[in-house]
Amino acid sequence: MQNLDRNELNLKQLRDTDRAIADLRRGLPVVLTGEDDAIIFVSTEMAFDPELAHLKEISGSEAYFALTSHRANVLHIMPTGNKTVLLEIEKWMDAPLMRALADASHDLDQPFRGPFTRLKNNPGVAADAAIKMAKLARLLPSVILSYIKKEEAAAIAEKEDLMLLSSDTIFEYEDVAAKELKPVAAAWVPLQGAEETKIHSFRPLDGGIEHMAILIGDPNRHEPVLARLHSECFTGDLIGSLKCDCGEQLNGAIKAIAEEGGGVILYLAQEGRGIGLMNKFRAYKLQKDGFDTVDANERLGFENDERLFRPAAEMLRHLGFKQVRLMTNNPEKVEGLQRLGIDVTERVTHKFPSNTHNELYLATKRKKSGHYL
DSSP, X not given: OTTSOHHXXXXXXXXXXXXXXXXXXXXXXXXXXXXXXXXXXXXXXXXOHHHHHHHHHHHOXXXXXXXXXXXXXXXXXXXXXXXXXXXXXXXXXXXXXXXXXXXXXXXXXXXXXOOOOEEOSOOOHHHHHHHHHHHHTTSOSXXXXXXXXXXXXXXXXXXXXXXXXXXXXXXXXXXXXXXXXXEEEEEEOOBTTBOSEEEEEEEOTTOOOOEEEEEEEOOOTTSOEEEEEEEXXXXXXXXXXXXXXXXXXXXXXXXXXXXXXXXXXXXXXXXXXXXXXXXXXXXXXXXXXXXXXXXXXXHTXXXXXXXXXXXXXXXXXXXXXXXXEEEOSOHHHHHHHHHTTOEEEEEEOOOOOOOTTTHHHHXXXXXXXXXXX
């Protein structure tokens, strides 16, 4: 790897990470190295008893159950001051139980669980990276891991035909992929109320799901363009869910931009504020049980918002826009674009009336996420 230039190195890191994510989703182990440590791990969501036995056999050491601090707090496990919390795997903790412990949608089915024995020491960078990998795989943010000697990591990976990655590669993955978005295809797609519309698709270097830029009209590149960052929402955009205001925001943005005479919507492949569709359904189950949208995400072990705004900034640059009038109620979108070199000259209010199904959702965005609603 020393002879590779930076671009070739980025491509190799993305390719290796993408392969490792695919393995993780299949229930296969992955080997990760940190600054001073190394681990072999599997996703808790995809782990069954044979996988756990195999993990112990490969590592030759004890396995530990890893959760985020958010999820550990929900299970009444005392904080350690670390982002990742490790638990000893007691004799009564088999794979089905640990899968249930990782999945907050089962909390009210089994309200009394424990006691748990937590490790108070810092679990290390590799453990944090393993949790990040589970998130990248759109799985629950929990893994089962064993520590191995760092100097033996490469040999173990080669012997067992497993992917071997560095923790830095995992933490850089999303940003590196987004920096090198490539245009794939563009086509005129007349929309209802906005017939002069061209959709540009951009593919990240990791070969993942494409992001879209919906360009309405032919806006002047020398003036701030009316723009909206819109995260894909299968339930709201496509099938008309009343649990959110996403569909109204998307259709409202198309209408407002058409009336303006032109603008752009950056349609981002970041379902469920970045947690993925399956986890969004889990969050919906928790909302039905009485938790608000922020509490639901955190009970599952995620941050309130896991999105990345660099894809939007890169698409704007590709299209020739450096300044935007941003249609949003979310101050983080404004700050995010500003940090990435896009000048937000104005925040344009973009809100719609609530209904009986999304009143709590909108109130929570206002009170807990600081949205201007």
